[in-house]
Amino acid sequence: MAASKEIEEGAAFTPKYDADGLITAVVTDATSGELLMVAHMNADALAKTIESGEAWYFSRSRQRLWKKGEESGNVQRVKELRVDCDQDALWLKVDQAGGAACHTGRRSCFYRAVKLGKGGAATLEFRDADKAFDPKSVYRDR
Amino acid sequence: MAASKEIEEGAAFTPKYDADGLITAVVTDATSGELLMVAHMNADALAKTIESGEAWYFSRSRQRLWKKGEESGNVQRVKELRVDCDQDALWLKVDQAGGAACHTGRRSCFYRAVKLGKGGAATLEFRDADKAFDPKSVYRDR
Numbered sequence: 244m245a246a247s248k249e250i251e252e253g254a255a256f257t258p259k260y261d262a263d264g265l266i267t268a269v270v271t272d273a274t275s276g277e278l279l280m281v282a283h284m285n286a287d288a289l290a291k292t293i294e295s296g297e298a299w300y301f302s303r304s305r306q307r308l309w310k311k312g313e314e315s316g317n318v319q320r321v322k323e324l325r326v327d328c329d330q331d332a333l334w335l336k337v338d339q340a341g342g343a344a345c346h347t348g349r350r351s352c353f354y355r356a357v358k359l360g361k362g363g364a365a366t367l368e369f370r371d372a373d374k375a376f377d378p379k380s381v382y383r384d385r
Numbered sequence: 386m387a388a389s390k391e392i393e394e395g396a397a398f399t400p401k402y403d404a405d406g407l408i409t410a411v412v413t414d415a416t417s418g419e420l421l422m423v424a425h426m427n428a429d430a431l432a433k434t435i436e437s438g439e440a441w442y443f444s445r446s447r448q449r450l451w452k453k454g455e456e457s458g459n460v461q462r463v464k465e466l467r468v469d470c471d472q473d474a475l476w477l478k479v480d481q482a483g484g485a486a487c488h489t490g491r492r493s494c495f496y497r498a499v500k501l502g503k504g505g506a507a508t509l510e511f512r513d514a515d516k517a518f519d520p521k522s523v524y525r526d527r
Contacts, residue, residue, distance in 0.1 A: 251489055253509070254497075254509045254511075255508065256509050267409055276418040278413060281409055281474040293499065293501055293507060296501055323498055323501075324498060325495040325496075325499065325512070326495070326497055326498075326499060327422065327423060328487055328488070328491075332423040332494075332495075334495045345470055346470070347393055347394075347470050349470075352469040352470045352471075353468070353469050353474075353476045354467075354470070355467060355468055356465055356466060356467050356468075357398050357468060359435055359438055359463060359465075359466060365398040365435060367396045367397065367398050367468065370467070
């Protein structure tokens with residue numbers, strides 16, 4: 244097979260990292276299918292995730308490896324890990340401990356919608372934005 | 386509010402682009418909730434998407450703006466657009482024309498699963514990999 248064909252139709256897992264050595268990870272709830280968050284992995288985070296069955300990521304802001312839930316306890320047990328056609332994005336279906344993935348205390352990080360069809364400055368509308376926990380009581384530095 | 390608090394809890398839409406001027410876009414089926422694809426938008430693609438209600442992206446490989454479905458006809462009508470807590474990822478819930486988002490002809494780009502808990506070279510297993518169309522009959526250059 245040609246290289247691109249092998250990547251798309253082959254059975255070899257050859258994740259394609261970007262210039263910073265990262266790959267995008269989309270995380271959904273394994274039961275409800277709801278989109279919880281988007282994060283990034285480096286090769287080390289991906290290896291730890293595959294080995295342990297729990298989600299590890301690489302924090303771009305803190306420039307370090309982190310295990311999801313290491314501070315909050317809200318770990319993610321990975322039920323299924325998929326890769327996309329060109330192998331530059333991952334999909335994790337997880338059991339979310341604590342019922343909330345977002346550090347703001349919400350179930351999903353995607354709790355605001357952008358108004359469509361408007362010109363000019365777009366505004367956001369809160370949706371499904373109830374908090375499952377109080378971040379102040381969970382994180383030391385917030 | 387402090388800057389980070391304003392980004393996370395405010396109603397102003399201030400998308401945060403990366404060093405290449407791109408933001409990650411996660412695309413799910415508005416009806417089934419299924420993850421269809423991950424793509425990227427620049428500011429122009431995002432503006433066109435908001436104005437038209439149809440999904441536009443920026444192709445990193447071709448380095449150009451593209452309207453999803455411009456060649457295949459499989460356009461995406463955006464039912465809802467959300468942004469995440471730190472405003473560096475977007476979520477599009479779409480009605481997918483033609484029933485398939487992936488250029489390989491499949492409904493979703495995520496048609497292969499990585500075996501978990503294994504050391505060494507990981508292999509992929511095809512799942513939900515039936516093709517909805519034959520890419521050879523849809524794209525000129527494949």
